[in-house]
Amino acid sequence: MARELASWGRYPYIPQQRHPCSWRNDLSSLLQRLASHPQGTLPYGNGRSYGDSCLAVSGELLQTRQLDRFLSADWEQGVIRAEAGVTLAEVLEVAIPHGWFLPVTPGTKFVTLGGAVANDVHGKNHHVRGTFGCHVRCFALQRSDLTEPLACSARDNSELFHASIGGLGLTGVIAWVELQLMPIASSQIDSITVRFDSLAEFFSLSEEFDRTHEYTVAWIDCLAKGSRAGRGIFSVGNHVREGRLNVHERTRLSVPLTPPVTLMNQLSLNLFNNTYFHLHKPGRNAGQGSYDPFFYPLDSILHWNRIYGSKGFQQYQCVIPNAAAEAAMAEILASIAESGSGSFLAVMKRCGDMPSPGLMSFPMPGVSLALDFPQHAKLESALFHRLDQIVRSAGGRLYPAKDAHMTGDDFRMFYPAWQQVEALRDPALLSHFWKRVTQA
């Protein structure tokens, strides 16, 4: 039937009925109506969470994407206040001409402000600016037992403020967010790409470029084995110091339908990875271009998640603390290459030590790795089981926003503050993820 919602990975596939909220004034009554369902409802923005953290146990989602208005914009100070359903793309469209940019952006601009807070997202500049939550001045939170939203900041309702940043939408429905933007002088990015042949090289490049560049990230060839293991492309960038402030024109490529089986198999993947690696000349290559392809290469193909077919896919994203990072990442990459599975998109990034105001923020000082796997029956019992062991023993953790598999034991160890969030959870809200990791 029309207008059902799913998660980005389309796994687990638990169809959800959508209940859009178009006006802030309707939020309280809609939430109360959905709260009458004995099982929990949940806010849902633009559906970019991969696993089951955006799926309601009741199957009835309160969709906030239609709450897409700005409340105010101060272009002197670079402070915007906007409804939870405004996407980062919409923020950029409005802010760039005034010389402001998102202080932190994940790899897609199609997430909503509410989602960015609830998952405390991070980006290529985590090593200098921390997570999205570090730049949130305040937000309004609608609880099911109140008729008016609560203004939450580090000063007011501070417990809810800290619990809601990275709180997976469980502490209430965010009505609006006030965000401090970052000044830019140009919408262009000066970039350098460096082809590297080993994991050790990744670490030395990180060491070097994290000091001089706002943005650093690496693509890893997850299928490379033996002497090629850990090879990839390191890519860094800084905002150009002077120039034009142009909003990137939108592109219209789209995967029109979901093929019955995944198009990501070992053959296509090998071909992709080899070609991509060799497209880059050895050594360092400097360039300049628009911010959009630099930050959001995949956004140029709408519905790219469909290439994984009707079974969907899972993303595995972990972070390993610095001390254990190099050894653990080598082990992880070896296990993945051994499995022959994986995806074109495998991203490695050094995270910094700026603390997040959120209680359940994912990043920690260390190295994060993210990659997609087409869903198949043995994915969790074989490969993920092995990877989880490595992450656990290295003192790392997994990212709830991407997750569809982590065990309750692991989650509670990774995020010891979960009980504080549980204590502040709105009793009307419950996701499949939260039920799985706290009640199982």
Add this chain to the structure above:
Amino acid sequence: MKNILIVGANSAIATACARIWAAEKSRFFLVARNVEKLEQVAADLDARGASEVKTFTLDMNDFSAHEEMLGAAFTSLGRVDICLVAHGTLPSQAECERDLDLALREFSSNGLSVIALLTRLANRMEEQRTGTIAVISSVAGDRGRPSNYLYGTAKAAISTFCEGLRARLFKVGVHVLTIKPGFVDTPMTQGLSLPKLLLATPPQVARDITRAIDKRRNSIYTPWFWSLIMLLIRNIPTALFKKTNI
């Protein structure tokens, strides 16, 4: 920068059009029934780049107040480059069959109030000798369908009214655009279960509308494929059509 009057400014399609014009630093005079929502829409356009946003609260079924509203709009904007008429409701056909008062009220909201507004607006635009009047009609006005004919009748009335008005105002350089959206995902259609493939978003429809105004098109279906669907539906013989429940 354009001077724009929007009637029914809280509607999702109107908002999406206004955002495109706000990015071009346009000036706005917004008219809507619900003042709280209207203020939210105005603040949004202000943040999105509008040079000026004035608001006016009015229920369009109050015909006697149209003149005052138009006076305020023309005083505020000076010249009106675009007037977008977007107000309307989507009544339940079944309820309109049981309740005559409701049927007439809905006909007034979707038909008479538009005719009343356009009658007065046309005279002012005729005097101004420039500008565009863009009116949101509907594919529903192309044929009286059993599931929706009260609404369809009102929309047919305004489509026909606009056709005549276009021919009258063409001579003085004022353009009239009739907009016929298909299924659009808005609060108005929230209760309906509509086929996902045919469902457009307000920004998609708004791009079509703003382009059609720029190109001085006479009448558009949006999204474009509705011109094919309606070609088909208009050509179903009555003998067959009356057996359907569409």
